[in-house]
Amino acid sequence: MAATLADVAERAGVSTATVSRVLNGNYPVAASTRKRVLRAVEELQYVVNAQARALAAASSDLVGILVNDVADPFFGLIASGIQAEVAEADLLPVICNTGGDPERELNYLTLLQRQRARGVVLTGGAWDDGHHLAAVAERARHYIAGGGRLVQCGRPPLALGPDAGPPAPEGAGVITVAFDNRGGARALTAHLISLGHTRIGYVSGPEHNTTTATRLEGHRRALADHPEAARLSEPLVVTGAFTRTAGYDAVAELLRRDPELTAVLASNDSVALGVCAALREREVEIPARISVAGFDDLPFSRDTCPPLTTVRIPLTEAGRRAGRLLLGRDAPPPGGVLTIHPELVARTSTGPAKRP
Amino acid sequence: MAATLADVAERAGVSTATVSRVLNGNYPVAASTRKRVLRAVEELQYVVNAQARALAAASSDLVGILVNDVADPFFGLIASGIQAEVAEADLLPVICNTGGDPERELNYLTLLQRQRARGVVLTGGAWDDGHHLAAVAERARHYIAGGGRLVQCGRPPLALGPDAGPPAPEGAGVITVAFDNRGGARALTAHLISLGHTRIGYVSGPEHNTTTATRLEGHRRALADHPEAARLSEPLVVTGAFTRTAGYDAVAELLRRDPELTAVLASNDSVALGVCAALREREVEIPARISVAGFDDLPFSRDTCPPLTTVRIPLTEAGRRAGRLLLGRDAPPPGGVLTIHPELVARTSTGPAKRP
DNA sequence: TCGAGTGCAGAAAGCGCTTACTAGCCCCCA
DNA sequence: TGGGGGCTAGTAAGCGCTTTCTGCACTCGA
Numbered sequence: 001m002a003a004t005l006a007d008v009a010e011r012a013g014v015s016t017a018t019v020s021r022v023l024n025g026n027y028p029v030a031a032s033t034r035k036r037v038l039r040a041v042e043e044l045q046y047v048v049n050a051q052a053r054a055l056a057a058a059s060s061d062l063v064g065i066l067v068n069d070v071a072d073p074f075f076g077l078i079a080s081g082i083q084a085e086v087a088e089a090d091l092l093p094v095i096c097n098t099g100g101d102p103e104r105e106l107n108y109l110t111l112l113q114r115q116r117a118r119g120v121v122l123t124g125g126a127w128d129d130g131h132h133l134a135a136v137a138e139r140a141r142h143y144i145a146g147g148g149r150l151v152q153c154g155r156p157p158l159a160l161g162p163d164a165g166p167p168a169p170e171g172a173g174v175i176t177v178a179f180d181n182r183g184g185a186r187a188l189t190a191h192l193i194s195l196g197h198t199r200i201g202y203v204s205g206p207e208h209n210t211t212t213a214t215r216l217e218g219h220r221r222a223l224a225d226h227p228e229a230a231r232l233s234e235p236l237v238v239t240g241a242f243t244r245t246a247g248y249d250a251v252a253e254l255l256r257r258d259p260e261l262t263a264v265l266a267s268n269d270s271v272a273l274g275v276c277a278a279l280r281e282r283e284v285e286i287p288a289r290i291s292v293a294g295f296d297d298l299p300f301s302r303d304t305c306p307p308l309t310t311v312r313i314p315l316t317e318a319g320r321r322a323g324r325l326l327l328g329r330d331a332p333p334p335g336g337v338l339t340i341h342p343e344l345v346a347r348t349s350t351g352p353a354k355r356p
Numbered sequence: 357m358a359a360t361l362a363d364v365a366e367r368a369g370v371s372t373a374t375v376s377r378v379l380n381g382n383y384p385v386a387a388s389t390r391k392r393v394l395r396a397v398e399e400l401q402y403v404v405n406a407q408a409r410a411l412a413a414a415s416s417d418l419v420g421i422l423v424n425d426v427a428d429p430f431f432g433l434i435a436s437g438i439q440a441e442v443a444e445a446d447l448l449p450v451i452c453n454t455g456g457d458p459e460r461e462l463n464y465l466t467l468l469q470r471q472r473a474r475g476v477v478l479t480g481g482a483w484d485d486g487h488h489l490a491a492v493a494e495r496a497r498h499y500i501a502g503g504g505r506l507v508q509c510g511r512p513p514l515a516l517g518p519d520a521g522p523p524a525p526e527g528a529g530v531i532t533v534a535f536d537n538r539g540g541a542r543a544l545t546a547h548l549i550s551l552g553h554t555r556i557g558y559v560s561g562p563e564h565n566t567t568t569a570t571r572l573e574g575h576r577r578a579l580a581d582h583p584e585a586a587r588l589s590e591p592l593v594v595t596g597a598f599t600r601t602a603g604y605d606a607v608a609e610l611l612r613r614d615p616e617l618t619a620v621l622a623s624n625d626s627v628a629l630g631v632c633a634a635l636r637e638r639e640v641e642i643p644a645r646i647s648v649a650g651f652d653d654l655p656f657s658r659d660t661c662p663p664l665t666t667v668r669i670p671l672t673e674a675g676r677r678a679g680r681l682l683l684g685r686d687a688p689p690p691g692g693v694l695t696i697h698p699e700l701v702a703r704t705s706t707g708p709a710k711r712p
Numbered sequence: 713t714c715g716a717g718t719g720c721a722g723a724a725a726g727c728g729c730t731t732a733c734t735a736g737c738c739c740c741c742a
Numbered sequence: 743t744g745g746g747g748g749c750t751a752g753t754a755a756g757c758g759c760t761t762t763c764t765g766c767a768c769t770c771g772a
Contacts, residue, residue, distance in 0.1 A: 002502040004728055015752045045498055050470040051410045052728035055757050071436035073429055080427035083453050092467060095451040097439050111448060114406040142401055146358040273659045303629045305661035360758055371722045376760060408758035411727050
């Protein structure tokens with residue numbers, strides 16, 4: 001159907017080798033020949049077959065990006081950062097929604113390996129149930145052995161396992177751009193405590209998720225510095241998804257456990273939105289009666305009602321870094337891990353605890 | 357490096373044809389042979405080379421999705437709808453950011469054609485300067501002639517040109533899932549007018565954009581039904597980008613043109629957010645003094661300050677439809693165009709015009 | 713008992729490229 | 743004047759699969 005190299009060669013009266021060389025410009029070709037070839041290409045509207053090229057040249061123009069959900073700005077921002085870097089190299093980003101499902105994550109990894117994708121970046125918190133990460137490491141090892149590159153963005157370093165062989169030459173292992181969720185959450189909770197809050201509800205994320213775990217850990221560390229707060233707040237940890245609905249639903253439960261609580265921390269801005277909505281519905285004033293805070297500082301968070309106190313992670317920048325690392329434009333960080341430290345952003349959804 | 361079919365065949369003591377048949381399951385193979393082959397696959401950790409397969413079978417597992425910006429939820433939602441359908445067919449979505457740049461759009465179209473992508477969906481408003489769409493049509497024709505499928509989502513039908521040949525058999529042309537932006541905008545403006553507003557500012561989108569054009573047109577149609585409003589509001593149309601910043605900046609200009617205006621329509625929810633922010637900064641009460649409305653009803657719009665009156669487009673659903681159409685799961689709509697009608701969502705950012 | 717089926721498996725011809733390797737040609741210097 | 747060398751361009755061998763065609767070994771009905 002479509003024109004092939006041979007068609008072009010015939011029309012230009014040269015061999016396919018010459019056409020290939022003109023197209024790739026990696027070999028001297030006489031100007032007159034080049035011209036004839038280019039004319040033939042034009043006339044036949046020839047479009048090179050990337051698959052054949054990839055097969056012959058043992059290369060690929062594909063880069064995989066695994067996300068939980070493209071519709072979630074958290075992932076959208078990371079993806080756009082990666083995409084920006086990748087596009088400059090004329091590579092095509094394959095963005096796959098795993099929905100947070102480990103099965104699908106592994107499955108996509110295989111699919112991308114089949115495509116011989118030049119690299120893959122795993123974004124967002126990882127499912128961690130004690131087995132899955134080992135399976136990912138296994139696949140990763142195999143993928144890397146085949147010449148692929150693997151970068152993580154927003155999840156903890158991946159242990160390639162005991163038999164990962166000799167120290168990988170030139171950052172050939174898995175490079176990680178990690179988020180200091182622990183530090184961020186700790187700072188946020190500390191901020192609340194410093195405002196006088198001691199009864200702090202915490203709406204945690206989905207189970208078996210590394211982001212959930214590290215954020216909760218940060219929260220608990222901050223509580224540990226203040227025994228009174230720890231005693232009162234520890235029972236106020238509820239679990240949900242990283243969604244608005246989860247936040248909304250959590251409010252009833254939290255209020256049931258402690259009608260006197262003065263602050264609610266959400267593990268995520270979306271969750272915080274749900275918390276605010278539920279509170280508004282009950283005509284609870286924010287932050288006069290209850291302070292609310294989120295995490296991530298998504299773009300909309302400064303325009304919510306009220307503007308959200310949160311922890312900013314420079315997601316697009318993180319994606320960019322991941323992309324650069326993937327392409328080898330940046331030297332791998334020492335230890336293979338680049339940690340990004342979030343920054344507390346205090347807005348008006350938090351305020352001093354009301355003194356009873 | 358990586359194991360090949362031949363390696364597996366050798367290890368299993370069969371021919372490559374047999375291995376291929378076991379793997380594809382499209383040809384009877386004796387159970388005992390199958391077992392041996394699968395063992396060899398397992399032992400060698402064989403992963404099929406999709407490029408070689410695609411070359412030999414003249415097929416591809418890639419689907420292209422062109423968006424302005426993945427980080428924008430508008431596109432993220434559409435993309436996730438498409439992705440959901442596409443994933444079910446075990447295809448890989450290549451999501452490309454064009455940034456609204458027509459050059460890049462054409463360039464990505466070529467890149468995807470090189471990959472022999474099974475299909476491509478063009479999302480969001482198109483750049484329309486009188487030339488570009490013809491160029492897109494040209495590429496589209498070529499791409500479709502080569503067996504590709506092209507679907508649009510959120511842009512007007514594409515005229516394939518006069519010489520598009522005989523009526524395409526079985527919806528082989530470009531199928532379009534269009535948004536009735538005109539109707540949506542018209543309903544929104546009519547709503548404002550019914551609330552007594554006559555001095556309505558309008559923050560339009562980027563030039564040469566079909567979405568910008570149709571929304572503005574809808575606005576004007578509604579104004580036309582009310583001469584007084586038309587007279588006062590027509591001078592209050594300003595142009596910007598589809599961004600929060602544009603909305604923010606537009607406020608100063610609008611207030612300069614008419615300090616008495618009582619409503620501002622934004623061409624987009626993000627723009628509306630900027631408008632609200634600027635108004636809040638000036639301590640203008642919304643909607644008591646000025647009503648604000650957006651367009652799209654992005655997820656965050658109900659949690660903004662105040663919750664935004666807007667026009668809902670079921671973006672994910674639209675993406676799904678586009679995906680189904682692309683895969684041929686849904687029959688092509690009559691005329692090749694499926695129009696989605698948005699719905700007015702009245703929230704508290706709009707209210708009656710204050711009577712002077 | 714024999715020929716026609718039937719069920720499996722292999723041989724080999726590509727798919728559309730890239731890329732050694734080879735070869736012709738002309739120029740220049742010894 | 744002859745041969746080494748710099749330019750170009752062609753030949754052909756793959757890259758790792760799929761698939762058509764062929765072939766072998768049985769089974770089975772007549």
